[in-house]
Amino acid sequence: MIVLYHNNMSTCAQKVRYVLAEKGLDWESVELNLRKGDQHTERYLKLNPAGVVPTLVDGDATIVESGVICEYLEDLFPAPRMRPETAGRIAGMRLWIKYIDETIHAQAGVISTAIAFRFQHLANGEDAVRARIEAVPDERKRTRMRSLIFEGIDSPLFPGGVRAFADMLRRMEEALEGDAFLVAERRTIADAVCLPYVVRLEHLQLAWLWDALPRVAGWYERMRQTPSFAAAFTDWEDPDYLTLMEARGTEYRPRAEAALAG
Numbered sequence: 001m002i003v004l005y006h007n008n009m010s011t012c013a014q015k016v017r018y019v020l021a022e023k024g025l026d027w028e029s030v031e032l033n034l035r036k037g038d039q040h041t042e043r044y045l046k047l048n049p050a051g052v053v054p055t056l057v058d059g060d061a062t063i064v065e066s067g068v069i070c071e072y073l074e075d076l077f078p079a080p081r082m083r084p085e086t087a088g089r090i091a092g093m094r095l096w097i098k099y100i101d102e103t104i105h106a107q108a109g110v111i112s113t114a115i116a117f118r119f120q121h122l123a124n125g126e127d128a129v130r131a132r133i134e135a136v137p138d139e140r141k142r143t144r145m146r147s148l149i150f151e152g153i154d155s156p157l158f159p160g161g162v163r164a165f166a167d168m169l170r171r172m173e174e175a176l177e178g179d180a181f182l183v184a185e186r187r188t189i190a191d192a193v194c195l196p197y198v199v200r201l202e203h204l205q206l207a208w209l210w211d212a213l214p215r216v217a218g219w220y221e222r223m224r225q226t227p228s229f230a231a232a233f234t235d236w237e238d239p240d241y242l243t244l245m246e247a248r249g250t251e252y253r254p255r256a257e258a259a260l261a262g
């Protein structure tokens with residue numbers, strides 16, 4: 001049986017849960033509490049040296065990196081197909097996976113922490129926050145976390161985060177010009193890896209970013225209506241996270257608008 005080490009609200013875990021659901025696979029859940037630092041235990045670091053979720057264990061195979069996990073599942077369980085048909089479009093799908101992983105994922109951390117998640121960290125007290133940051137293996141990530149947790153939306157990183165998402169949505173609008181989904185007439189892994197970030201924007205009260213992007217709005221509606229949406233997202237939602245994101249997102253909307261305009 002496939003085992004997925006994951007976290008309920010993690011965007012990277014949502015991608016993988018979506019693909020698992022699309023393929024109708026049974027899997028065993030091992031949930032990590034990222035606020036408590038379960039991802040930094042010696043045992044977990046042996047599976048995932050970067051100390052992040054998700055990790056998929058399938059017999060002797062341990063697979064990390066959400067995009068790689070999605071393609072691993074596609075290779076092993078090709079039905080229903082979540083790759084486009086032609087080499088050119090498959091390359092297009094992989095470019096979405098790469099762009100999301102290399103550019104957008106970090107920016108989701110920026111806006112989510114600056115707007116909302118910093119309050120969860122700060123509630124543990126400054127000493128605990130500093131210890132939590134020091135446990136992160138990547139130095140650049142530690143620097144980013146310090147700024148976002150202690151400065152919030154005043155962090156110099158915040159405006160770039162909002163703009164990165166405006167850019168992602170613009171790219172999606174362009175990609176959706178010809179097809180109902182990002183790289184094909186049907187859902188592929190490209191859609192699965194973008195979806196969590198659009199959901200996150202909605203949770204952070206940033207859905208106004210696609211007010212003038214009708215194709216993105218239509219795509220999002222279609223994706224939300226797929227049965228896998230509940231299995232990947234709503235079934236795992238933490239109401240406390242949603243309440244926090246809604247309250248702080250509403251409060252900081254003017255700052256997000258200013259960040260975009262400036």
Ligand SMILES: N[C@@H](CCC(=O)N[C@@H](CS)C(=O)NCC(=O)O)C(=O)O
Binds near residue numbers: 012039052053064
């Ligand atoms: N490139 C990795 C990124 C994984 C990642 O950053 N996961 C986040 C949750 S979405 C995490 O585990 N964060 C915990 C931490 O950084 O301590 C992937 O795609 O799997």
